[in-house]
Amino acid sequence: MSHSLVLPRLIRTGSGALGQLPDLLAACGVSRPLVVTDATMVALGYLARLQQALDGAKIPSGLFDATEPEPTETSVIAAEAILRTGHDGQAFDGLVALGGGSAIDTAKALAVLGPHGGRMRDFKVPRLVDEPALPVIAVPTTAGTGSEATRVTVITDPENDEKMLCMGLAFMPVAAILDPDLTLSLPPRVTADTGIDALTHAIEAYVSRKASPFSDQQALAAMRLIAPNLRRAFHDGQDLPAREALLVGACFGGIAFSNASVALVHGMSRPIGAFFHVPHGLSNAMLLPAVTAWSIPAAPGRYAECARAMGLVGEGANDELANGVLLDELRALNVELGVPTPAGFGIQPDRWRQLRPLMAEQALASGSPGNNPRIPNTDEIIALYDEVWG
Numbered sequence: 200m201s202h203s204l205v206l207p208r209l210i211r212t213g214s215g216a217l218g219q220l221p222d223l224l225a226a227c228g229v230s231r232p233l234v235v236t237d238a239t240m241v242a243l244g245y246l247a248r249l250q251q252a253l254d255g256a257k258i259p260s261g262l263f264d265a266t267e268p269e270p271t272e273t274s275v276i277a278a279e280a281i282l283r284t285g286h287d288g289q290a291f292d293g294l295v296a297l298g299g300g301s302a303i304d305t306a307k308a309l310a311v312l313g314p315h316g317g318r319m320r321d322f323k324v325p326r327l328v329d330e331p332a333l334p335v336i337a338v339p340t341t342a343g344t345g346s347e348a349t350r351v352t353v354i355t356d357p358e359n360d361e362k363m364l365c366m367g368l369a370f371m372p373v374a375a376i377l378d379p380d381l382t383l384s385l386p387p388r389v390t391a392d393t394g395i396d397a398l399t400h401a402i403e404a405y406v407s408r409k410a411s412p413f414s415d416q417q418a419l420a421a422m423r424l425i426a427p428n429l430r431r432a433f434h435d436g437q438d439l440p441a442r443e444a445l446l447v448g449a450c451f452g453g454i455a456f457s458n459a460s461v462a463l464v465h466g467m468s469r470p471i472g473a474f475f476h477v478p479h480g481l482s483n484a485m486l487l488p489a490v491t492a493w494s495i496p497a498a499p500g501r502y503a504e505c506a507r508a509m510g511l512v513g514e515g516a517n518d519e520l521a522n523g524v525l526l527d528e529l530r531a532l533n534v535e536l537g538v539p540t541p542a543g544f545g546i547q548p549d550r551w552r553q554l555r556p557l558m559a560e561q562a563l564a565s566g567s568p569g570n571n572p573r574i575p576n577t578d579e580i581i582a583l584y585d586e587v588w589g
């Protein structure tokens with residue numbers, strides 16, 4: 200069986216790495232970027248830092264600073280208007296994304312809409328978008344999605360609330376800057392949600408039916424970095440070594456799932472996010488323990504390896520013990536990081552009940568459940584939604 204591997208061309212990591220943005224732009228042949236970011240990055244002064252680096256190198260740029268969390272196509276269309284206007288009569292020749300997965304995904308969507316036009320639904324799976332696109336340089340400020348190293352973007356269709364999964368080479372950033380200084384300001388809630396998202400990427404990539412020796416190593420490395428550092432960063436946001444480990448781990452997690460796939464947790468999570476506006480990492484966290492328990496019988500050895508990589512049991516522990524400890528840990532992590540149930544989040548029980556069949560249908564249509572070690576049918580997904588409700 201052969202596997203196709205895709206990565207960004209350049210990755211710079213470490214405290215202060217943001218200052219290297221002009222070098223990266225030059226290396227990627229970008230001389231007039233549109234910067235895509237959000238209001239938080241402006242308020243925190245991160246955009247000013249980035250702008251200083253561009254000004255110091257006399258690189259002209261444009262700005263879209265109205266990215267919305269969990270972006271809908273509506274906000275992408277607003278950004279597209281700026282992209283089309285260009286700068287001083289010249290077209291932008293690349294995008295710099297500064298922010299969490301939402302800013303990076305918005306930039307990736309623009310990278311494709313810019314040259315190709317159309318609507319985002321034209322690019323959703325099962326279509327693979329391997330055509331040329333504008334280069335994206337991604338600067339993640341959350342340690343979660345790994346979007347800086349994935350050939351994926353997720354944009355919500357405002358007409359039906361579907362979180363559309365769009366995949367292909369066109370969505371892979373050409374370069375990424377992993378500067379942990381930019382993650383010190385993450386509030387505990389976002390640290391927890393994004394950290395569990397990254398952990399879920401690693402676990403799902405490792406147990407995926409599309410896993411390869413390459414994605415396995417990335418997934419295991421991600422688990423080794425994320426598991427011991429997530430609680431540390433949650434309780435002490437200024438813990439720079441923990442922040443750096445999470446940022447690098449999240450990038451490994453992104454590489455792992457982008458080259459393998461995500462599975463049932465992500466398939467079930469996207470509809471929860473779209474219908475009930477639950478942040479992506481939080482809906483993953485709500486699902487992770489129950490879906491893992493349901494899936495373990497189909498791949499006990501693989502899940503046990505996750506427990507070992509996370510440092511939960513010694514190398515010599517047998518699979519049964521390791522899997523029990525893994526489930527205990529995922530449940531304990533949710534308690535310690537304050538992950539609510541859907542009911543605790545404030546979702547109305549009637550609406551949850553009524554939407555379960557549609558959510559299950561959308562989950563299956565995304566293709567992600569088909570990569571799970573145990574493949575569910577519609578009724579089994581609905582039963583899992585019931586279990587997660589509590």
Ligand code: NAD
Nearest residue numbers: 239268269299300301340341344346349351353384385479
């Ligand atoms: P996000 O980008 O939506 O950010 C969450 C909140 O945290 C925002 O309000 C943001 O302004 C704020 N924030 C970001 N960085 C901060 C910092 N350093 N300090 C303080 N506040 C900060 O969250 P996310 O989880 O990174 O991204 C979620 C989106 O990514 C979802 O739409 C999800 O579907 C998508 N996603 C994409 C991929 C992919 O491969 N493309 C993978 C997983 C998830």
